[in-house]
Amino acid sequence: MSSCDTCVVRNRAICAGLDNREIEALNHIGRRRMVTAGEPLIWEDDDSLLVANVIEGVLKLTTSTEDGREQIVGVAYPSDFIGRPFGQTSSASVVALTDARVCVFSRNDFDRFAREHPELEHKLLERTLAELDRTRSWMMLLGRKNASEKIATFLLEMSDRLAETGCTPAFGPAKRFSLPFSRQQVADVLGLTIETVSRQFTKLKNEGVIELPSRREVEILNRGALVALAG
Amino acid sequence: MSSCDTCVVRNRAICAGLDNREIEALNHIGRRRMVTAGEPLIWEDDDSLLVANVIEGVLKLTTSTEDGREQIVGVAYPSDFIGRPFGQTSSASVVALTDARVCVFSRNDFDRFAREHPELEHKLLERTLAELDRTRSWMMLLGRKNASEKIATFLLEMSDRLAETGCTPAFGPAKRFSLPFSRQQVADVLGLTIETVSRQFTKLKNEGVIELPSRREVEILNRGALVALAG
DNA sequence: GGGCCGCGTTGACGGAAGTCAAAAAATCGA
DNA sequence: TCGATTTTTTGACTTCCGTCAACGCGGCCC
Incomplete structure (x- = not known):
């Protein structure tokens, strides 16, 4: 076998x-x-x-x-x-x-x-x-989107991609997930600096669009807002 | 047939x-x-x-x-x-x-x-x-290079790609060539604005790195400088 | 528990590139 | 050849994001 x-x-x-x-x-x-x-x-x-x-x-x-x-x-x-x-x-x-x-x-x-x-x-x-x-x-995304559009697009992509792997098999996009990336790595994906990534995350949190339970965890509270921001 | x-x-x-x-x-x-x-x-x-x-x-x-x-x-x-x-x-x-x-x-x-x-x-x-x-x-290039690196990389790529098509078949990169792009299209390739592209071209011309005989024509005077700028 | 270390956040500031506007140059049609 | 139109260049100004620096937080090991 x-x-x-x-x-x-x-x-x-x-x-x-x-x-x-x-x-x-x-x-x-x-x-x-x-x-x-x-x-x-x-x-x-x-x-x-x-x-x-x-x-x-x-x-x-x-x-x-x-x-x-x-x-x-x-x-x-x-x-x-x-x-x-x-x-x-x-x-x-x-x-x-x-x-x-x-x-x-x-x-x-x-x-x-x-x-x-x-x-x-x-x-x-x-x-x-x-x-x-x-x-x-x-x-x-790299050539034409600004920082907030990049972050929104990234979070939506993550929620799609990580949905498949979790225990919940493909019940649509994941609402809450654990990023496989550090902040620096998110920056390296999006063509930004770590500081800009951090500020954008904080901004989305303050606006009530996402929650950040821990460094790697993300919870999407308002998916519609992300879609609108992603452009 | x-x-x-x-x-x-x-x-x-x-x-x-x-x-x-x-x-x-x-x-x-x-x-x-x-x-x-x-x-x-x-x-x-x-x-x-x-x-x-x-x-x-x-x-x-x-x-x-x-x-x-x-x-x-x-x-x-x-x-x-x-x-x-x-x-x-x-x-x-x-x-x-x-x-x-x-x-x-x-x-x-x-x-x-x-x-x-x-x-x-x-x-x-x-x-x-x-x-x-x-x-x-x-x-x-799109995520991590600045405007002058983008332009230099672009010109080198063009000189390679367009060499093959010209009458001179693949005698190394072309020294002089005709761009198939307008300034706006160059901007759309590089994730820049048309004004930035124009300014960078002018800068390279003033520095004696390239010559611009007409809108679409480019002649590379100092290839080494371009390679250095491309990063 | 305390101190250390790596990672992330926040703030102040500056600069590269974007925006807006107008002039200049090239292209095109009559 | 001339005027109209489009494309490109140039200038003045603005802004977004990068840079530099300090601080905070959580994890980890002794």
């Missing part, structure tokens, strides 16, 4: 649609791995040596300038695929935000397997196209 | 790698079309009805807010693929920047054909992964 049989993302990740023989073969070239919060899995500009499926936890994809400025260019949740197949180097670092469990493959092994299994490549294509859509809508 | 036989992007677009029979079949479901400068080809949020290969010309991909702010989220050059296969709606509008020639397919026809031709899907996957890389590095 392969570990895929008990995998919680078996039917959502790109492995979905593979038959038992294929899963067995894929299982053979992959292995499970824990990544603890803060630990890097892939380095920017490094040879792209591995790719992975996220089983559990949240990871950030980042690019940095030489002088240390950082931009989070993507966030990977359970069932998401990370890494850069069919390429020499990966354009972003991948670092765990929470303790995470991933299913890793050497890039070469994965590339070979994928080329032999069109159904898998198709799933990967659909996923990549969807990620490109999401990334492009984030460009709108 | 199919029109693909004389297609200038035949060996660079996703059609590369298909054999004669397959090209014939693909040619059967597609048709060539002109798009004049300023004319839209695909509307944001509309049902994704068509996809296309760019044969000649340059097109912009944009997203807009309700109140009219616009962000250019991608630029399509000859041999690039545009549109959203395997999805209901496209997340960006596509509008021609210059007169352009494209090879269009109905999305349904294309989806069906692609699923039957793994080699084509693979090409599309490679292209989409590369586009995602490029988009992510653009997020860095």
Whole structure:
């Protein structure tokens, strides 16, 4: 029995649609791995040596300038695929935000397997196209929205994305959730500074739009107001 | 004889790698079309009805807010693929920047054909992964670079991208080129205002880094300075 | 419990880029 | 060729957000 049989993302990740023989073969070239919060899995500009499926936890994809400025260019949740197949180097670092469990493959092994299994490549294509859509809508946010619009959009996105993972499976967006980001990381997602993020959070709290029970917890009190602010 | 036989992007677009029979079949479901400068080809949020290969010309991909702010989220050059296969709606509008020639397919026809031709899907996957890389590095620019870094990065990217299309085929980056963008469109690419773009251009001209022979023409006098400014 | 450390908040201030307005330059049609 | 229109540039002013600095709070270890 392969570990895929008990995998919680078996039917959502790109492995979905593979038959038992294929899963067995894929299982053979992959292995499970824990990544603890803060630990890097892939380095920017490094040879792209591995790719992975996220089983559990949240990871950030980042690019940095030489002088240390950082931009989070993507966030990977359970069932998401990370890494850069069919390429020499990966354009972003991948670092765990929470303790995470991933299913890793050497890039070469994965590339070979994928080329032999069109159904898998198709799933990967659909996923990549969807990620490109999401990334492009984030460009709108980075280029054209002001701080309060950015924060409102971010909170709504979080409430959608984190709803799926919680114990309540997809009963609409989460009203209350625990951010996988520090304030600095929120700033790195939105292209702001930590101070601006903090001020905007405080402002929303004072206006009664959200509640902040603890550093990482957010409760949305007035979703309509957030939607209006998000623009 | 199919029109693909004389297609200038035949060996660079996703059609590369298909054999004669397959090209014939693909040619059967597609048709060539002109798009004049300023004319839209695909509307944001509309049902994704068509996809296309760019044969000649340059097109912009944009997203807009309700109140009219616009962000250019991608630029399509000859041999690039545009549109959203395997999805209901496209997340960006596509509008021609210059007169352009494209090879269009109905999305349904294309989806069906692609699923039957793994080699084509693979090409599309490679292209989409590369586009995602490029988009992510653009997020860095939008989120973390200041106006002069943005302009410098933009000019270098233009000089690379436009080198390939000119009569001089890929002798390194172009030293002098004609922008396919108005000042407003440059602003929409970089997340700036037209006034800021204009001031930065003037500044670079005064510093002797570039020359501006006409509105659309740019000549790079000091590439090293641009690289340094781009950060 | 107390002190330390990292993270987050708040305040004061300045500057980069946005806004508004007008002049200048290029484009276009008659 | 000339005037009309659009695009770009330039200037004056404003504002949003970044920077710098101090403070507060919670967690953690001894």
